[in-house]
Amino acid sequence: MTLSHVLLLASALFSVGVYGLLTRRQVVAILLSVELMANAANLVFVAMSRFRGGVSGQIFAIFALALTVAEVAVGLALVILLYRAHSDTRVDLASELKQ
Amino acid sequence: MIQSIGFGLVALCMLATAIMVVRSDNLIRATLWLGGTLLATAGLYAIVGASFLASVQVLLYVGGVMTLMIFGVMITRRHEGLDVPAESTGGVRGAIAAVLLFVVLAAAIDKTEGLDVLRVTPPTTTAELGRALLVEHVFAFEVLSLLLLGTIIGAIVLARKRDLGAAVRALHAPRPAAEIPAPPPSASGDDDASSKVAA
Numbered sequence: 455m456t457l458s459h460v461l462l463l464a465s466a467l468f469s470v471g472v473y474g475l476l477t478r479r480q481v482v483a484i485l486l487s488v489e490l491m492a493n494a495a496n497l498v499f500v501a502m503s504r505f506r507g508g509v510s511g512q513i514f515a516i517f518a519l520a521l522t523v524a525e526v527a528v529g530l531a532l533v534i535l536l537y538r539a540h541s542d543t544r545v546d547l548a549s550e551l552k553q
Numbered sequence: 554m555i556q557s558i559g560f561g562l563v564a565l566c567m568l569a570t571a572i573m574v575v576r577s578d579n580l581i582r583a584t585l586w587l588g589g590t591l592l593a594t595a596g597l598y599a600i601v602g603a604s605f606l607a608s609v610q611v612l613l614y615v616g617g618v619m620t621l622m623i624f625g626v627m628i629t630r631r632h633e634g635l636d637v638p639a640e641s642t643g644g645v646r647g648a649i650a651a652v653l654l655f656v657v658l659a660a661a662i663d664k665t666e667g668l669d670v671l672r673v674t675p676p677t678t679t680a681e682l683g684r685a686l687l688v689e690h691v692f693a694f695e696v697l698s699l700l701l702l703g704t705i706i707g708a709i710v711l712a713r714k715r716d717l718g719a720a721v722r723a724l725h726a727p728r729p730a731a732e733i734p735a736p737p738p739s740a741s742g743d744d745d746a747s748s749k750v751a752a
Contacts, residue, residue, distance in 0.1 A: 455560040458668040460601070463564045465658035467571055467590075473651035474575030479640040482580060482626050486587050489618065490571055493594055504601040507674040509685045512603055516686070519606075519613060520697055524704040526618050530625040531711035537629035539722060544640065550724060 460501035467494035481533045481543045485526065492522045559600050567593035578638060584622045591615050602676030 467490060474487030496515045503511025533543055540547040570589035577583040591614045598607035662668065686694055 455557050455600075456669050458662055459560065459564075460597075461662045461668065462659060463567065463597075465655055465662065466568055468658070469651040469655035470568070470571040470575055472654055473647045476647035476650055477575070477641040477644050479642060480580060482622065482629070483575075483583060483641070485625075486574055486583055486622065489587060490574060490590065493591065497594060497597065500598055500603050500606060501601060503677070504603065504674065509677050509681055512606055512677055512682055513685055513690055515603075515606055516609065516682075517693065517697055519609065520701065523613060523618060524701055526621055527704055527708045528711070530621060531708040533625050533629060534712045543629045553724075 457501060457505040460505075461498060464494040464497040464501070467491075467497065479544050479546065481529075481536060481545055484545065485529050485533070488529075489522070489526070492518065492525075496522075556600060560597070563593050563596045563600060567597070575641075580626050580638070581623065584619065584626060587622070588615050588619045591619070604676070605679045605682055 471487045471490035471494065474490065475484055478484050478487060496518050499511045499515040499518065501511075503509065503515070536548055537543050567590055570586045570593060573586040574583050574590060577586055591610060595607045595610040595615070598604075598610060
């Protein structure tokens with residue numbers, strides 16, 4: 455296990471997240487894909503801190519973790535809002551600004 | 554050697570569960586698969602010696618975010634039961650884009666010099682981490698706590714039962730001008746929101 459192995463794994467995880475982001479239609483499923491991508495980024499931070507030394511990478515990962523939780527909270531509030539407006543949570547429905 | 558085998562196993566679990574997250578037809582199942590991915594990530598953190606982060610990952614992500622996500626799925630359903638379809642479209646195009654992205658990233662990793670280091674630095678202890686968090690990075694720490702406070706307030710304001718949804722619905726509904734009822738004499742026009750909160 456070298457650093458490049460971990461980076462390759464994180465890239466694969468990020469790509470899977472991008473696939474989900476592009477193909478899903480439900481807002482919650484898109485949020486799940488974004489979680490996958492954030493997780494991949496966190497993985498890179500932790501791996502760098504391990505193989506390069508120093509604690510800064512892990513500190514960064516902790517901050518990123520807290521930011522992700524905040525993002526999920528606000529994202530779910532927006533999902534509830536979307537559901538209240540349209541009785542469904544498909545992203546195609548949120549097209550008010552196009553009119 | 555054992556570390557490499559553990560890494561391989563965890564990587565396999567992580568990728569398999571991640572693919573299930575984006576391919577599963579059931580939203581609840583997809584959320585639970587995400588829990589598997591996050592647990593595998595915690596295992597990887599433990600392997601690379603970040604034990605504190607591994608436990609935080611389990612507590613915060615698997616405990617908190619997963620519960621929140623399942624709440625989000627359950628709240629936004631009219632019908633009962635666990636049969637929640639997760640629609641997806643454009644699978645082929647999405648797969649091509651994702652594979653292209655992975656190829657680009659892998660090529661970049663391949664081209665970068667000095668990534669094959671196997672220099673094993675000693676694992677970070679929680680005491681070191683705490684000292685760094687509250688001495689060197691204390692400003693960022695405080696800013697983050699402010700951000701979390703703002704997030705809590707923002708989420709409550711957004712999700713509160715207010716007539717934002719009704720306003721959007723009214724935009725869509727065809728509404729002849731004659732059928733708009735006259736406002737009741739007791740409530741004046743501009744304190745509409747405050748009277749709703751009081752009600």
